[in-house]
Amino acid sequence: MSAGTAKLNVTVAEVKPINDLVTRFKFVRTGGGDLPTFSGGAHTVVEMQDGGITRLNAYSLMSNPADRGAYTISVRRDDQGRGGSRFMHSQVKEGMEMVISNPVNLFSLDLRAKKHLMLAGGIGITPFMAQMHQLSMMDGNFELHYSVRTASLGTYAKELSERYPGKVHIYHDDQKEAIDLKTLLANQPLGTHVYVCGPKGMINWVHSTAGEMGWPREAVHSEEFLAPASGKPFEVKCAVSNKIVQVGEHQSLLEALEAAGIDAPYLCRGGACGQCETNVIGYDGKFLHYDHWLTDEQKAGGKHIMPCVSRFEGKTLVLDR
Amino acid sequence: MSKTEFPPSITSRPVYGELEARSGSGHLMIADAEGAEAILDLAKSTDAAFWAKAHIIYIPKKTGTKFSSQLEELGAGQYYAGPSYEAAQSRIRRALQDCHMGTQVYLSGTESLMGQAMAEATAAGIPHTAIQTEHRGSTARRMQCVHCKGITEDVTTDPFECSHCGLSLFVRDHYSRRLAAFQGVRVDAEDPGNIPEKVELFK
Numbered sequence: 001m002s003a004g005t006a007k008l009n010v011t012v013a014e015v016k017p018i019n020d021l022v023t024r025f026k027f028v029r030t031g032g033g034d035l036p037t038f039s040g041g042a043h044t045v046v047e048m049q050d051g052g053i054t055r056l057n058a059y060s061l062m063s064n065p066a067d068r069g070a071y072t073i074s075v076r077r078d079d080q081g082r083g084g085s086r087f088m089h090s091q092v093k094e095g096m097e098m099v100i101s102n103p104v105n106l107f108s109l110d111l112r113a114k115k116h117l118m119l120a121g122g123i124g125i126t127p128f129m130a131q132m133h134q135l136s137m138m139d140g141n142f143e144l145h146y147s148v149r150t151a152s153l154g155t156y157a158k159e160l161s162e163r164y165p166g167k168v169h170i171y172h173d174d175q176k177e178a179i180d181l182k183t184l185l186a187n188q189p190l191g192t193h194v195y196v197c198g199p200k201g202m203i204n205w206v207h208s209t210a211g212e213m214g215w216p217r218e219a220v221h222s223e224e225f226l227a228p229a230s231g232k233p234f235e236v237k238c239a240v241s242n243k244i245v246q247v248g249e250h251q252s253l254l255e256a257l258e259a260a261g262i263d264a265p266y267l268c269r270g271g272a273c274g275q276c277e278t279n280v281i282g283y284d285g286k287f288l289h290y291d292h293w294l295t296d297e298q299k300a301g302g303k304h305i306m307p308c309v310s311r312f313e314g315k316t317l318v319l320d321r
Numbered sequence: 322m323s324k325t326e327f328p329p330s331i332t333s334r335p336v337y338g339e340l341e342a343r344s345g346s347g348h349l350m351i352a353d354a355e356g357a358e359a360i361l362d363l364a365k366s367t368d369a370a371f372w373a374k375a376h377i378i379y380i381p382k383k384t385g386t387k388f389s390s391q392l393e394e395l396g397a398g399q400y401y402a403g404p405s406y407e408a409a410q411s412r413i414r415r416a417l418q419d420c421h422m423g424t425q426v427y428l429s430g431t432e433s434l435m436g437q438a439m440a441e442a443t444a445a446g447i448p449h450t451a452i453q454t455e456h457r458g459s460t461a462r463r464m465q466c467v468h469c470k471g472i473t474e475d476v477t478t479d480p481f482e483c484s485h486c487g488l489s490l491f492v493r494d495h496y497s498r499r500l501a502a503f504q505g506v507r508v509d510a511e512d513p514g515n516i517p518e519k520v521e522l523f524k
């Protein structure tokens with residue numbers, strides 16, 4: 001199962017609860033030494049050995065990219081989720097050895113921009129934290145607008161306001177504060193790029209509003225990792241490895257392939273990077289495409305599937321793996 | 322003047338489209354000579370509200386007043402006509418400095434005009450893919466001599482003489498976005514003095 005990027009052996013150096021939902025984890029290289037550099041917006045895939053199951057979740061690196069001594073991530077607990085974040089919160093302790101992937105960046109800053117306008121919702125703040133570190137080192141022009149549910153759930157809101165005075169604007173849902181997106185976008189100087197990370201609704205809102213207001217598509221960036229959806233169990237035939245694989249209710253197709261020892265590539269495990277794209281050789285049934293990688297046409301065409309998030313319902317599915 | 326179909330070429334050679342009205346907080350239009358026609362065509366599908374937010378910068382070149390009165394009648398919020406690109410340049414820079422994200426940029430006319438205005442607009446921060454262009458009028462080229470680096474405007478023949486160093490240059494499709502110019506290389510480099518007859522390639 002070597003299908004991601006290179007792996008790093010790390011030791012948990014710190015586990016720190018930040019608020020009721022979010023816990024912060026710090027990793028250092030096991031046995032000492034520097035970690036690879038990364039750029040703001042990068043994520044790492046954390047491997048969790050949870051009983052007999054290996055869980056792999058992608059988390060944005062939030063630490064200073066210039067600090068090669070440690071990586072820091074923040075994990076929001078999702079009690080409705082499939083268990084990765086619960087594992088991180090309940091099982092991961094200081095001193096534990098873990099395996100994480102080399103950093104991969106699917107949400108990098110466009111350094112041609114004259115100004116970086118960042119819009120965060122909830123735990124979507126984490127990639128921006130590394131980006132702000134990076135920009136403040138290069139004396140870059142940025143501004144953060146951060147929407148939180150309540151002050152107490154405003155992860156890092158206070159600390160960021162103090163670290164970057166005048167550049168950070170916090171909006172509290174419970175006080176009916178909302179980002180005035182139209183006005184904000186209308187007033188940006190030429191050469192501004194906007195970045196959004198948060199819930200799906202927020203991402204769509206920013207893309208559509210910016211589009212209507214004449215923003216070039218290349219100047220609007222977003223990142224959203226999807227959690228693999230649960231669904232009815234199904235069976236898939238892998239033509240290349242000549243194996244029949246059962247995909248469980250709460251298991252993703254990618255996880256099932258990995259459990260069967262089939263080499264299946266991935267980078268994000270969240271339907272965003274395109275790395276896991278797999279050709280469909282034959283099928284009888286219907287696809288449940290959840291990714292945001294394939295085009296609508298490709299989704300309708302029945303020739304491709306993204307195993308990290310998408311599922312299938314029907315009689316037979318034959319994949320080129 | 323009819324539109325020119327450029328034959329397929331190497332990838333650095335710019336390709337041009339057809340201007341269309343897009344929604345945006347403002348519309349900056351920069352055109353020369355017959356490029357006015359592209360703006361007038363676009364005007365068929367727009368209303369007064371669109372023009373209220375528009376800024377037209379026009380360089381009539383040899384067309385004189387043929388199109389300028391029609392352009393003026395469109396009712397753009399700002400209208401400027403100038404004698405040359407150089408004369409209009411500071412105004413173009415100022416206009417780009419003052420506008421916000423969401424402003425649409427439309428360029429039409431000669432390749433020289435579009436290329437230079439494109440370089441200004443991208444330097445101001447607009448991705449080049451978001452800038453609309455439409456070629457109209459002369460196909461004469463703005464050429465840079467790769468030997469002396471001098472730029473010769475309105476080149477219509479191949480080969481042509483560099484207006485700076487006098488070498489006879491072969492007209493290449495190789496294009497520099499930064500300079501907004503095609504590249505000219507010495508045509509008799511390997512066999513000095515053997516200069517092929519000039520052909521009028523561009524009008």
Ligand code: FES
Pocket residue numbers: 265266267268269270271272273274275276277291293306307308309
């Ligand atoms: S692993 Fe990135 S899209 Fe599936």
